Amino acid sequence: xxxxxxxxxxxxxxxxxxxxFGGRLVGQRDQRRSVGADELLDTAMRKAxxxxxxxxxxxxxxxxxxxxxxxxxxxAFIPPVLLADILLGQSxxxxxxxxxxxxxxxxxxxxxxxxxxxxxxxxxxxxxRLKPLVFDHFAPLIEMWCARTDVTxxxxxxxxxxTFEAMLRRIEAVSGPSERLAQAQRILDEPDWPGEPNxxxxxxxxxxxxxxxxxxxxxxxxxxxxxxxxxxxxxxxxEEARAPSRQERTIP
Numbered sequence: 001x002x003x004x005x006x007x008x009x010x011x012x013x014x015x016x017x018x019x020x021f022g023g024r025l026v027g028q029r030d031q032r033r034s035v036g037a038d039e040l041l042d043t044a045m046r047k048a049x050x051x052x053x054x055x056x057x058x059x060x061x062x063x064x065x066x067x068x069x070x071x072x073x074x075x076a077f078i079p080p081v082l083l084a085d086i087l088l089g090q091s092x093x094x095x096x097x098x099x100x101x102x103x104x105x106x107x108x109x110x111x112x113x114x115x116x117x118x119x120x121x122x123x124x125x126x127x128x129r130l131k132p133l134v135f136d137h138f139a140p141l142i143e144m145w146c147a148r149t150d151v152t153x154x155x156x157x158x159x160x161x162x163t164f165e166a167m168l169r170r171i172e173a174v175s176g177p178s179e180r181l182a183q184a185q186r187i188l189d190e191p192d193w194p195g196e197p198n199x200x201x202x203x204x205x206x207x208x209x210x211x212x213x214x215x216x217x218x219x220x221x222x223x224x225x226x227x228x229x230x231x232x233x234x235x236x237x238x239e240e241a242r243a244p245s246r247q248e249r250t251i252p
Contacts, residue, residue, distance in 0.1 A: 001088075001090055002027065003027035003028065003092075003093070003114045003115060003116060003117050004027030004028060004029050005027075006027070006084055006088065006090050006114075007026055007114070009084075009088055010022070010024075010025055010080045010084055010088070013083055016174065017173065017174035018083065018170075020075075021079040021080050023111060024076045024079070024111055025077075025080040025084070025092065025114055026102070026111045026112070026113050026114070027113070027114060028113070030113055034100035034102045034103075035101050035103060036097075036099075036100065037097075037099060037101070037140075037141060037144070038144075040073075040109075040141070040145070041069070041144070041145050041148050041149060046062075046066070046148070046149070048107045049065060049066070049107045050062060050065055052107060053065050057229075059228070060227050060228060061223070061226040061227070062149065063149065063150050063151050063155075063223050063226060064224055064226040065227075066149040066151050067155055067156070067222050067223045067224065068224055069108070070156060071163070072108045072109070073108070074159055074160060074163040076108070076110070076111070076112065077109070077112055078163045078164055078167055079163075079167045080092075081133060082164070082168065082171065082184065083171070084117070085129060085130065085180070086171055086181050089119060089120055089122075089180070090117050090118065090119060090120065090121075091117065091120045091129050091130075091132070092114050092116075092117055093114050093115060093116025093118070094114070094133050095116075095132065095136050095137070096136070096137060096140055096141065098115045098116065099113065099137070100112070101113070124179075124183060126183040126184050126187055127186075127187070127194055130184070130187055134160075134187075134193070134200065135193075138160050139199075142156045142160075151223070155220060155221070155222065155223060157199045157200065157220075158203055158218060158219060158221075158222065159222055160199075160203070161188060161201075161203020161204065162203055162204055162218050162222070164187065164188065164200060164203070165188055165203060165204040168184060168185055168188075187200055188200055188201065188203060188204070189201075189202075202219060203218065203219055204216060204217065204218055205219065217237050218233075218235045218237050220237070222236075224236075
């Protein structure tokens with residue numbers, strides 16, 4: 001399948017529980033203005049994003065803003081990549097030099113333009129299938145974003161792992177268990193990638209609360225609570241977030 005064909009196939013899946021993920025990956029047919037990875041969270045973009053939050057808050061911690069922006073990006077990018085891998089048997093080319101980013105007016109990434117796909121339906125090893133996503137895409141992006149912001153690597157990698165795990169649970173709920181889904185789950189379950197530490201290991205766990213219900217928790221906080229309105233994400237690990245008065249809203 002060509003990149004455009006893979007993107008079309010993902011868009012056909014984007015109904016019901018997958019409706020939010022259509023149009024996020026695009027091929028070479030989409031000729032909207034785009035930027036390279038080196039412009040993500042550069043000085044101009046940080047100012048545009050921070051200006052958005054400055055209209056709501058007199059003062060705020062930029063770390064929370066930059067982490068939230070990354071979560072917006074991950075919500076656009078990781079879900080269709082995993083749909084392609086698990087349901088279509090296609091690995092999406094994610095090399096930064098060949099990836100282009102289409103920006104929305106509010107500073108979010110509206111779509112990601114890809115130029116390569118590979119048929120991996122017969123490849124069972126998820127560490128081979130998904131290594132480019134983790135080490136050729138996110139590793140250099142996170143290093144660049146750490147140099148441009150005060151957010152730590154632990155927070156950025158935790159954001160990746162949280163979105164990855166959440167999308168696996170979405171696929172399980174919508175499409176049911178499968179061998180390829182179980183293979184992808186290993187990315188979160190094993191402490192080592194072949195030959196190096198696994199930065200996504202154990203990003204999310206499920207804690208038992210009163211009554212025996214399993215509650216989803218991140219291992220590392222995303223810093224959203226640092227905004228003045230003290231909003232907590234649903235998987236927040238901070239004790240205060242589990243108080244009865246907690247607000248489980250997300251940043252619009």
